Amino acid sequence: MAKVISLINLKGGVGKTTLTVALAEFMAAVYGLKVLVIDIDPQTNSTVALIDEHEWKRRNVRGQTLLSVFKDSVNKYPVFSADEAIIKDVSNVGGGIKGLDLLPSSIDLIEFQDEVLYKGKGVTQDSVMQLRNAIADRINEYDMVMIDCPPDLGLFTQNGLLISDYYLIPVVPDILSTYGIPQIVQRINRFKKNTASKISPLGLVVSKYRAQASVHKGQLHRLKSSAVKLGYQRVFSTIIPENNQSAAAMDYSASYQNLQEKYSYNRPYQEYRQLTEEVLKYVKR
Template identity: 30%
Template sequence: MKSIVIFNNKGGVGKTTLLCNIASYLKIRKGKRVIVIDADPQCNATTYMFPYSDIENIYKSGNTLFKIIKPLQRGKGYLKSDLPIITSPNFQVDVIPGDTQISLTEDFLSKDWLDGKTGDYRGLQTTLLFRDLLEKLNADYDYVFFDVGPSLGALNRSVLAASDFFIVPMSSDIFSLQALENISKSLNEWKFQLERGLEDYKAKEKEDFEINNKIIKWNLQFAGYITQQYTAKTINGKKQPVNAYEKIIRRIPSAIQKHLVANNIIQLRSNKLGEVPNLNSLIPLSQSSSAPIFNLKSENGVVGAHFNKVKEYDNTIKSIVSNLQLNID
């Protein structure tokens, strides 16, 4: 099983739309066992993948990600009851729904992180709550995707500390470039602090910190980037970004190499997984239908030239998924 976070410190880069469509493509087209964990307090992935009429019932049931965090807050350790998993009818992936209440856990996670990085058991247990969740999911899935917000706060730190890989979606603007340095600095600091905490725990307790009989270590690796949201023009039959975007796009590879690839242990087949041009009205159609873009049909409101756009996006996601699998499998 591979766990993957799609993350950028800058918001508005199309992260959730990309994640949900990659996850759904792996399920529908590739036949993989896939689950999405909505760890963004804005709950955008949950809202996207389920009809609006279902959302209220999801939250009334209490079967959300907050159910997993709540026992830790109450000092009862990791969740021992069934996980809150439901299936998206159109995306066809399993989902642990998000919950706005998880935004209230930042202080709790921050406090226990301070203890965890000094080797305290309770602090490490809290910090690694998502590693415990991944162990519970390990036998049932090929891929786990985490949707997270754009912050470098305690919640995202816990998700990234537990995961195997992260993907960076890049919009074609200067702020996405600047965010790369923030990500690199934060990940390097978190890795150092967690590893020191694990070493201190071992020194005090004379044993390694384990979850499900597995010794815990920092596993996170960069899996590639995707450029998004540029306006394309056609030159000699080939689509290219217009000049204003192209100037930024040309700077992305070197920034990625400097801030993210240089820290990797694994060697990637390609740092760039693909690029997604402007999709115009396909995104609102996809959102209103709670259906993946590559699988939109006439009953979802697709008409005329939209069909070609859907086909184009299908090919785009196919290529991105193929490159991702080459990098991490």
């Protein structure tokens, strides 16, 4: 049975997409797991990090993205097909990593969400079940499912949370990136109670860490000491330092023979591999 992890932070720029993609690639390539990435962020960053932008555009025009999951709820004739939308063996490593699949996002989700809000429909019990209903027949073909959520707790994020076993919060250890953590935990606890979902906190992953920055050191200490009290369970031991290679690795136009080449042969390759091992250790499979 698949284990599902949503990655979420209310602030952008914390390395959420990089972490989603890296964990998925290492789980598939190093640990031999069958992994599905679901990109529910309208920014489509995970999507274009794993497939060519022209391929994404072609699929978007044909309705072979996550957008169709939500449009089907208002259209008379449903068009979404998981078989057609899920792209197999994605990544810019080795021409694609076997066992790593993608359900791509669409920038048109922004317009759809605005339309829903404009019509005053809001988020309902039925509307947060759309993703679950759409992929119910396929999800358990995978060992792990990684969901890249937008930086909010709206309709799309709630669809991801409903099917998730865990949520993971990537943070940069500064004031702005960590300020909303209690709100995330509280809102998800309330969502869990209201929907009877099974989601639990997996922990915080510190990224873009600058060892020489006193603010980062101080915030890291506070995050570790507050983990149980604030309810996010733990701060992962593996810390992802600030580096240019991680950002460059998300450019699909560059191709790599293996993960060592993509993430550099020393760092951050070792950090991502260690973090993947640590995440899998805490996931009950």
